[in-house]
Amino acid sequence: MSVNIIFRIAAVGILVTILVQVLKHSGREEQAFLLTLAGLILVLSWVIPYIYDLFESVQTLFTIS
Amino acid sequence: MIQAALFGIIASMTAMKIKSIRPEIGLVIGVVSSFILAAYGLKEMKQVLDVFETIRSYSGIPKSYFQILLKLIGISFLCEFTSNICKDSGQAAIGKQIEFAGKLSILVVSIPIFQTLLETVQKLMGSGT
Numbered sequence: 001m002s003v004n005i006i007f008r009i010a011a012v013g014i015l016v017t018i019l020v021q022v023l024k025h026s027g028r029e030e031q032a033f034l035l036t037l038a039g040l041i042l043v044l045s046w047v048i049p050y051i052y053d054l055f056e057s058v059q060t061l062f063t064i065s
Numbered sequence: 066m067i068q069a070a071l072f073g074i075i076a077s078m079t080a081m082k083i084k085s086i087r088p089e090i091g092l093v094i095g096v097v098s099s100f101i102l103a104a105y106g107l108k109e110m111k112q113v114l115d116v117f118e119t120i121r122s123y124s125g126i127p128k129s130y131f132q133i134l135l136k137l138i139g140i141s142f143l144c145e146f147t148s149n150i151c152k153d154s155g156q157a158a159i160g161k162q163i164e165f166a167g168k169l170s171i172l173v174v175s176i177p178i179f180q181t182l183l184e185t186v187q188k189l190m191g192s193g194t
Contacts, residue, residue, distance in 0.1 A: 001068050001069065001072055001101065001105055003072060003075055003076075005097060005101070006075065006076050006079055006094055006097070006098060007079070009083075009090060009093060009094050009097065010079045010082070010083050010090075010094065012090065013083045013086060013087040013090035013091070013094075014083070014086065014087075016087060016090070017086045017087055036087075039087075039090065040089055040090065040093075043090055043093050044093065046097075047093055047096065047097045047100075050097055050100045050101055050104070051097075051100055053104055054100050054103050054104045054107070057104060057107050057108075058107065058139055058142070058143060059139075061107055061110065061111060061114065061135075061139070062135045062136055062138060062139025062140075062142075063132055063135055063136065063139075064136055064139050064140070
């Protein structure tokens with residue numbers, strides 16, 4: 001029930017937004033897009049353990065094969 | 066329980082805020098907080114299932130029926146959970162498909178029960194040819 005995962009994801013979101021603005025203003029549109037992708041992939045990599053835990057506990061709890 | 070409620074409020078606030086800046090990361094926040102809350106709820110459910118297990122062992126109902134019952138509960142929980150997440154992210158069609166697949170798998174899992182029911186009826190009727 002730790003809330004810090006939420007705040008970490010929020011921090012990444014805000015950081016990505018600021019950096020994208022900076023890159024946009026300095027004329028590098030492609031890097032801005034790549035940075036958005038990188039931020040999203042980083043956040044997803046944090047999320048996957050939680051998803052795995054939930055499906056694991058559902059499988060063991062309800063004896064689904 | 067209070068912890069879960071507080072966690073939910075905080076998560077939805079941050080998700081709303083982040084959604085205005087970065088829609089896709091706001092969505093991820095919503096998804097991960099619902100996963101965490103679901104995991105928390107399932108831990109509570111473990112004790113309930115253990116009590117059911119002891120009651121079942123006294124009552125002598127065969128274990129296979131109880132296992133099928135548990136599977137049904139698990140399937141309905143998962144299918145409801147994932148279809149709501151898909152609806153949250155705006156993909157109502159995918160959510161509906163998941164619900165449809167969930168109903169089908171529930172039917173598939175409960176086939177043995179239908180068979181035993183028909184067999185008992187057959188026995189009762191003495192297969193009156």
